[in-house]
Amino acid sequence: MDIEFEVKYGLDGVAVAISSISCVDGEKGKLVYRGFEIEDLIQNSNFEETAYLIWFGSLPNENELDFLISMLSKKRELPNQIIEMMKLFPKNSHPMEVLRSVVSMLGMYSKKENSTFENAINLTAKIPTIIAYWYRIRNDLPLIKPKESLKHSENFLYMMFGKIPEHFNLFDKALILHEEQGMNASTFASTVTASTLSDIYSIITTAIGTLKGPLHGGANEKVLKMFDEIGSIENVEFYINNLIEKKEKIMGFGHRIYKTYDPRAKILKNWIKEIFINNNIKYFEIALKVEEIVVNKFKDKKIYPNVDFYSGILYNYFGIPKEFFTPIFAMARIVGWTAHAMEYCKNNRIFRPKAIYNGPKNLKYKEVKGVE
Template identity: 50%
Template sequence: MELRKGLEDIAIKETSITYIDGELGRLYYRGYSIFDLASFSNFEEVAYLLWYGKLPTRHELDDFKSRLAEERSISEDISTFVKRTAKFGNPMDILRTTVSMMGLEDRSEGDLIGKAIKMTAKIPTIISLIQRTRRNQEFVEPDPSLSHSENFLYMIRGERPSPSDTRVLDVSLMLHMDHEMNASTMACLVVASTLSDIYSSVVAGISALKGPLHGGANSEALKQFMEIETPDNVEKYVMNKLSSGQRLMGFGHRIYKTMDPRAKILKEYANQLSKNEEIKRLFEIANRVEEIGIKILGKRGIYPNVDFYSGLVFYAMGFDPDLFPTIFASARVIGWTAHVDEYLKDNKLIRPKAIYVGDLGKRYVPIEER
């Protein structure tokens, strides 16, 4: 048996959802380039594409938007739990628990995508309640007349966002919807392959995404820029970090050997959002870290990934840094559930092997003789 640590280069299923060309830095959802979708599409349309395998007609999209909007409200039990834990709990722990609560409340059978729609619609409401509770602000009820991203920002800010800010969040969420067989998607599939329920699968995905090597990297990348403080400090900071064997947060990817296409798009939006002095300074720092990092690490195929600029974009839009992984999850739940739905059509229990390297035939020693 060949040992492949981290299951590197091991395929566990065929998929028609997402294709990644790591050498050229290309990403496709259902055959559509992420650059085209980011330029011309929107959150609801891409979510529909991933779940149903095609772009919707006008009538289908209108019905789909209405269905999402109708599911945004959360129960009193979930609301009470969030309010009680928001000021001391890790947001990903709160989100994980509230998704479990959704599963308890949903007694319906079947309709996996219907349950996925419910989670996708309610998660932004939970995230906004966390942030506004900890800031001692009154909760903003979701507005069904607004689009998904517009409503998300409205609940966070308490006022309707500009079309440009709405567009930035729309594209940011689209870029985070799916990325083939990443750690959190794999976690979802392991659970789903046992024929457990979709809420349990998503809880597993959230748990995996919480880790700093996965969804937690975006807040760590922003923290890195804040630690540097000024563009003049970048070169010394980067050299000290790399010479001591530490990682540059937001750099490197298991698949991409060039710059992550999502990072290219988010860089443009981070620049667009650089309106006040703080964000402008942080963007200049990030841009300088990118230049020096690529000069040193690019030779080894290590380039900025999606996390490098996403944290800066979320921060500029008004989200608390420790909420960034929950925003990631609010979009990735679409990819998780799309892959689960696809996998279950030809399900096989995921049960890998381990290579035993211990002793055999050892004599049992009674406790009195140990």
């Protein structure tokens, strides 16, 4: 048959929106939020301030920042009915399954008159509570209620562990790294749902389901699983060579956009290196050896570590189990998802791409006669 359209599998290189939210320069290894390079924001900003920037397009003044912090802190608690339902979930449920389900349920408890932005604030405030409560429930620990006096990242760590660990500021900065990343798979999926003029809870449920995949947000969990399988630095070369021989994916390497070192991975690596000087950081030496071998073997293909390669090591340092890494990714990326949904709907057009049919033609129906 004659094919009139070129198929772009994975929509590779296809522009689907015009956005002022972020810029990902894959050739130079640059990530920019609303004109600010990520290194500048990491050095000087915090989660709430960066969230305001992504949502509104400019950094907040003191009153605007205080207002946002207050709104987030007041909306953290979940409805009691949802908490009781969470206690009935199977204890072996993956945290991403729980997050996806509870976000969907929250849509039934939202006020219909709320604006999209009010619902975005509501979800941004509640997602850390969902994650922390599930950690406590599955481990048969008493729930720790949110504290309005604590900032976003502080409160999350407090609700998880009952204390705020050393270097918690790096956790806050890691959330900034994950807040936004252009038109990635989960952002595109959420934008598709937004284009139907569906509600924000459906939009974010779509995004969470997409992020859950091991080729997207689920990769950080798989990276630590790989480190566990390697076991020691002496086994790295054999393990990597075995993966290459079997043509299996090496988790935490490569990126659809970055053709050089992912700037987020570089930042995370430097943080961990600084902590490593005075602490025994599990997996770090194995990670360095894996990076050395993989980058050397694939230097002609420009394959480098991505954000997932080092983020799990940092989260593990804080005592967070690897199944919770991807939900924490969602806890930050909710900002970018909602920003893109609101931006796209200002000039909305429902997505309707074309599929090229290559199935049979001109078949005739024949009645199926039963066997007597």
